[in-house]
Amino acid sequence: MVEVYRPDTLEQALDKLAVGDHTLFSGGTDLMVQHSVRPGMTPSFARDVVFVDAIDELKHITQASLETQAEGDADSALFIGAGVTLSEIERYPQVPDILRQSVAKIAAPALRNRATMAGNICNASPAADSLPALYLLDARVVLSSLQGQREMLLEDFILAPGLTQLKQGEMLTHVVIPQADLPxxxxxxxxxxxxxxxxxxxxxxxxxxxxxxxxxxxxxxxxxxxxxxxxxxxxxxxxxxxxxxxxxxxxxxxxxxxxxxxxxxxxxxxxxxxxxxxxxxxxxxxxxxxxxxxxxxxx
Ligand SMILES: Cc1cc2nc3c(=O)[nH]c(=O)nc-3n(C[C@H](O)[C@H](O)[C@H](O)COP(=O)(O)OP(=O)(O)OC[C@H]3O[C@@H](n4cnc5c(N)ncnc54)[C@H](O)[C@@H]3O)c2cc1C
Known part of the structure; x- marks a missing residue:
């Protein structure tokens, strides 16, 4: 029988992910379609599901220095938490215009109020609308597990349709966007x-x-x-x-x-x-x- 967890903290989520195989569930807008059985029926999941939408630490966008993450540094980057919705990204003033434009093209407002950019990335579709802008911006992803964090360029993270470098026990926690001058x-x-x-x-x-x-x-x-x-x-x-x-x-x-x-x-x-x-x-x-x-x- 499949079990469902909804941790409140990142630590609880990583503890859970460290043991066994799980499906990470963020906004669920890809997953509910991929796992649907037939109209009107509850979707079917083969593995235990960990909802990551209640983790407050992942629901923020911050500006910080790339090296020290000290607030207000001139050489700064945007750190977008995995739980931030597409609508919140659209509204955040410091989001580069090209990313705002591409996020605004995803589906319609109701879906963007629920779906996340982390989900759009980890679904790894070549047609995912946030990806061309993120590749252009040299975006990086931060992957966290109980062993610590690793960070890599988004274009290295995505390997093939539906396939990423995410390992068992890890989840994507932040997307890092260097704040470059994009004239x-x-x-x-x-x-x-x-x-x-x-x-x-x-x-x-x-x-x-x-x-x-x-x-x-x-x-x-x-x-x-x-x-x-x-x-x-x-x-x-x-x-x-x-x-x-x-x-x-x-x-x-x-x-x-x-x-x-x-x-x-x-x-x-x-x-x-x-x-x-x-x-x-x-x-x-x-x-x-x-x-x-x-x-x-x-x-
Ligand atoms: C009607 C409809 C219209 C759509 N239109 C568009 C469109 O125009 N453009 C577009 O690009 N997409 C579209 N989509 C696809 C989808 O809405 C997006 O890809 C969305 O951004 C997925 O985000 P989510 O939070 O709902 O992901 P989820 O469905 O929760 O997850 C997607 C994948 O990412 C994984 N995942 C989620 N969070 C994490 C995490 N933190 N760490 C690691 N893995 C994680 C999940 O395990 C799953 O494999 C549409 C979908 C629907 C149903």
């Missing part, structure tokens, strides 16, 4: 309608242009992440480093835009499924990239 960002999700739309594909981008003493500009930072066009979100740092340093007069040239689009065309590998076709996903992703590139303020 020009872009986010677009393609779905079938405005709300409650499953993602066919999405593109997130960031470009930073700096002017030298001569007044000539160059690209000093460039990041692009694609959702739902591969087994995990696609962000290619090698390609990004090839583009950093390019002078702005080159950026606006149609030939240069063609070259960049061609490079990304090689690395995205969408599939056909019930939401869309591989061909549509491939072409629409590249069209969005092209549109953003041609709209960059390079003057």
């Amino acid at each position: 020009e960002t872009f986010y677009h999700k393609v779905g079938t309608r405005a709300a409650n739309a499953l993602t066919k594909l999405s593109v997130a981008g960031m470009a930073k242009i700096s002017k030298g003493r001569t007044g000539k500009g160059k690209l000093v930072d460039w990041r692009v992440a694609f959702g739902a066009v591969g087994p995990t979100v696609v962000r290619n740092r090698e390609l990004e480093s090839l583009l950093v340093g390019q002078p702005t007069e080159k950026l606006a040239k149609p030939r240069f835009i063609d070259e960049v689009v061609a490079m990304y065309s090689e690395i995205i590998r969408p599939i056909d499924d019930q939401r869309s076709t591989a061909e549509y996903r491939h072409q629409a992703s590249l069209n969005l990239l092209r549109r953003w590139l041609s709209q960059l303020s390079v003057s």
Whole structure:
């Protein structure tokens, strides 16, 4: 018989997770669908369930220094607790705009009042809407167990659809977002309608242009992440480093835009499924990239 626990503290949760296999249950908006039996019937779980939605320590967003976690430090990061809902993330003033935009595209308000970003991450769907923005922001995840904490880049944490580096006895407790200066960002999700739309594909981008003493500009930072066009979100740092340093007069040239689009065309590998076709996903992703590139303020 499956047992259900609802600990009030992180310590109680980790004590429970240390013994045996459990399903972690946060907002339950993925789990209730995945474990449903048939309409009107209680979902069926194979393992004991640990609800993590009553743990007060995980329900806060704080700003702290990356090294010392001392409040108010200039070189700070946002620490988003695993129990913070998507609606709370949307409302928090210091959340980077690109993350706010992508979270606001998830389902509809009622679901966002219950669902968490931790659940969106740990479900590890390549179409999860918070992921492209989080990859772009160099977000990190903190995993806690009775043995202590480990932290890693989100893009290293997610291994394949539905598969992460989470080990038995661990849970995700915080998402860490370095507070970088993100001057020009872009986010677009393609779905079938405005709300409650499953993602066919999405593109997130960031470009930073700096002017030298001569007044000539160059690209000093460039990041692009694609959702739902591969087994995990696609962000290619090698390609990004090839583009950093390019002078702005080159950026606006149609030939240069063609070259960049061609490079990304090689690395995205969408599939056909019930939401869309591989061909549509491939072409629409590249069209969005092209549109953003041609709209960059390079003057
Ligand atoms: C009608 C509907 C519409 C939706 N629309 C969208 C959409 O537009 N875009 C989108 O991206 N998603 C969508 N979803 C999917 C879902 O709502 C999101 O992925 C949501 O963010 C999941 O969060 P949750 O807290 O409900 O996760 P849960 O269902 O509680 O958990 C999801 C997974 O994460 C694990 N988990 C949860 N918390 C932790 C933790 N702290 N540590 C480790 N593992 C953990 C669980 O064990 C489970 O495997 C939709 C779902 C529904 C039902």
